[in-house]
Amino acid sequence: MLDYVLKGGDFDTAGEASSKIKRILQQIGVRSDVIRRIAISSYEAEMNVIIHAYSGVLRASIYPDRTELSVADEGPGIADIDLAMQEGYSTAPDHIREMGFGAGMGLPNMARCSDEFSINSVAGEGMKINILIRHS
């Protein structure tokens, strides 16, 4: 089980947690297409904390047959989850969009890449995402 602390607005180290997770999965010999789905999911989850929240923790639990990712953050949370799940929906500000973030595809990418996916949020407090991806 690996925990990575994430800080809102910290674009300099963005993606490092996901890169570490990817490296471990490669070392234990998980199929590359499965690693790709896990890496996409963890990157999008990681970026959402950095873009939209104040702080959070990304936890990766790697088992022989599956990887579970959970991301819990403190931040504004999501009031309307169905709306947030729509492709193209984003509340990211302009300066973030100029960097190529805020396409509104993060949550849909995560859902597409995972075998099980759930979001829980208390608006105004934060949110938690649970993702399960099987290795075969």
Added chain:
Amino acid sequence: MTVNDLVGTLPLTVVAGQDRLAAEVTGGYVSDLLSNVMGFAAPGSVWVTMQGHQNIVAVASLAGLAAVIVAGGAVPEPETAAKAETEGIVLLTTPLSSFELVGQLYRSGVKGQ
């Protein structure tokens, strides 16, 4: 076809990853939206973008891309080049616009998926 083949025939400058030019190129993708690249660029692709900030390195690494080409004469930030070097990502630049570069890549045999 390898990244090196492209560097030899197109107006591309190697900014980082000189030791990775033997990587096989299996396709191409062009987008300035990072999640779009993350979700849809096939592994082994060359990625053409106008983004020059350091987050393009993590995207290229996680998506398993063969190279990133920063087009339109844009200059990648120094941190981007440094990060690409440590992460082992090939970073190239070109004075050509994205449109013109993609046309030349396509003519060289690099196709989308």
